[in-house]
Each structure stands twice: as structure tokens, then as C-alpha cells.
Amino acid sequence: MAAMQEFVVDTEFGRLAGLRNGRVGAPRLLALHGWLDNAASFVPLAPWFEGFDLVAPDLPGHGASAHLPAAGEYSMTTATRAALAIADALGWDRFHLLGHSLGGATASFVAAATPQRVQRLLLIEALGSLSETEERAGTRLREAFAGMAAVNNKQLRVFADIASAVKVRMAANDLSEPVTRLLVERGIAPVRGDNHQGGFVWRSDPRLTLTSAQRMSEGQMRSLIRAIECPTCMIWADPAQSYMPDALRRERATLLAHGELHTLPGTHHLHMERPGAVGELFQNFLTAG
Numbered sequence: 001m002a003a004m005q006e007f008v009v010d011t012e013f014g015r016l017a018g019l020r021n022g023r024v025g026a027p028r029l030l031a032l033h034g035w036l037d038n039a040a041s042f043v044p045l046a047p048w049f050e051g052f053d054l055v056a057p058d059l060p061g062h063g064a065s066a067h068l069p070a071a072g073e074y075s076m077t078t079a080t081r082a083a084l085a086i087a088d089a090l091g092w093d094r095f096h097l098l099g100h101s102l103g104g105a106t107a108s109f110v111a112a113a114t115p116q117r118v119q120r121l122l123l124i125e126a127l128g129s130l131s132e133t134e135e136r137a138g139t140r141l142r143e144a145f146a147g148m149a150a151v152n153n154k155q156l157r158v159f160a161d162i163a164s165a166v167k168v169r170m171a172a173n174d175l176s177e178p179v180t181r182l183l184v185e186r187g188i189a190p191v192r193g194d195n196h197q198g199g200f201v202w203r204s205d206p207r208l209t210l211t212s213a214q215r216m217s218e219g220q221m222r223s224l225i226r227a228i229e230c231p232t233c234m235i236w237a238d239p240a241q242s243y244m245p246d247a248l249r250r251e252r253a254t255l256l257a258h259g260e261l262h263t264l265p266g267t268h269h270l271h272m273e274r275p276g277a278v279g280e281l282f283q284n285f286l287t288a289g
Contacts, residue, residue: 004039004046004056006064009089013082014066016089018057021046027286028095031056032083032103034125034269036204038063040182041100044272048279052096052286057086059103061205063186074208076129080109087117096286098122100271105129112227121232122282124271127252128225130243131218144213154206158191158199165200179272222255231258233285235278237270238263260285 004019019039029052033041039056040063046054058065060082061074068074083106087095097118099107104126111118132140159165162181165188170180189203216224234253240246246263253261264270264277271278 004043004054007055009057009086011082011085011089013060013068013078013085016057016060016066016082016086017064018055018086019043020056021049021052021054023050023053026051026053028052028090028092029054030083030087030092030095030097032059032079032097032099032106033062034101034103036062036187036202036208037100037103037183038186038204040186041103041269041272042098043182044179044275045279045282048275048283055086055090057083058186059083059106061208063203067205068207073213074205074210075212075214076105076109079106080113083107083110084114084117093117094119096120096122098124098282099126100124101126101268102129108225108228111230111232112224115227115229118230120286121228121230122285123232123234124278125236125241125244125268127232127234127249127256128221130215131221132215134217137214140211140215141213144211147210148207151207151210156201156206158201159188160199162188162200165202173269174267175269176273179269182272222252225252225255226257228256229258231285231288232256232260233282234259234261235270235281236261236263237266237268241268 004021007020008015008017029049031042038058042056059079061067094117097107097110104123107121108128111121166180166184169184187202188200191199191201236249253259262281266274
């Protein structure tokens, strides 16, 4: 099994880092992680993609990648542009695309925006992004701008050791210790500065926790999903997340021109907790005629 190795690319979003399995020249697979996760999200799944050039970047503001400048905004459009900038930096014109949660939403946007570039789309716990009624637009905008004004005063939580950070992340996401440690070890950094006595802080950009200023309506989201032209394979956890009920995810799936939907018992990070079951489904999908 080829181990995942560090890589960096320079883009208009700054220097972006990630992990790559070293199969240069094989079919290309770009893997996008979820919100506040990082490239290590795909380490458990990597053995099932041995025949592919698997590239898992840390998206802007996550893991070892650069944060956006102060005037930048973390949005679906920005994430979509960043994913394409990574592919451009790699010299990839066409590629398969894999995404989990927010990364799957981003992958959906990439496939809809640039259908000529995406060969097959593999989604875990995602199809499109979260939607909202139009009536919420004004309230959402006020909440977002209030958050922006307050974020500069936010104090980073300092953990005495890695084990403490692992414990907190396990509780937040209902994750087992081994997979949590993968995410945490890549997602924290030693405290720097003369006024600190050591410890660790999350190295993700605090602005990632802000409320987004805009969100599509469900009608707009369905129009976007209809624009996805490539064959698409979705794997969802059972039971469904409260924000994406089973009925809604199945309704969205019917909008795809070429889509297949699978459910597996598990939690939101089932690709980390059950990589064998997820990997086999994706293997079959990628090798289908």
C-alpha cells in the first residue's frame, strides 16, 4: 500500500497543503474533506484507491493550508474556486471528484460549474449544500455581519496536550479515538509566543465557524443539482442527519441525470469508521463501464 505523503501547491488562495498517495500517472481522484476536518479524513479510505492518483488537499483555512486574507470570505463559491485552483496547480484538466460533507457540497458545485472537467462524482453524506427559505435571508445577513465584527476578539482554546484535544473532538462528532487522532494530529499546532506556557491550538481559521452570509433556497439548490452531468455515486449514513432527512436526500438524488444512492449503517464520518464498506462501493462505481 502506498503511504500518503505531504504535498503543497501555490495558488491564488495561498499555499495549500495536503496528502497524496504517489500514484502519479494513474487516473486522477481529487478528495475534498468536510468542515473543520482536513486531508487526514481520507487516510482510512486510501487503500481502496490504490489504482488512482489520490490527492486530498487541506482546503483553505484547514489543516496545513493557508488561511484566506482578512478580506476573503469562506463560502461555497470560494471553496469551489479553491478546489479548481488545486486541480489547475496539479495540471489536471479532467479528474474524478470525491467529497465528504462540506467537501461533498463543494464537489457538487464543482461538477455543476465545470461539467467538462469532472469524470465521476463520489459523495459521502452530501449532495449539494444546505438550503434555506428566502424569508431567512435578512436575518442570516445580520447574523453573519455581527459574527464578523466579533471574531477578532475570539480567544483560541489552548489544550494542554494532544489527548485533551482528541477527547473534545470525539465528543463533538461521535468519533472513535483512532480516527479522531488522525484529524486532530493534523488539525492542531503548538502554541507560539512568549506569553504562553505551551500547549496546542486548532490551526483552522476561526472564521470558518462564522455563519455564512448567504444560503441558496431549496429551489435554487435543486437547479444546481440538475446541472450535474457526470455519473454520481452517493453514500449516506443511516440514520440520517437531522439537517438532511432521508426523504430530502432521496428527492435530491432523483434530480441527477446519472445517480445512484446507497445507505450504510453508521455516523456522519462513516468513510473513516467503515472505510471497507464505503471503499468497496466506490471501487465498483469507478470500475463500472
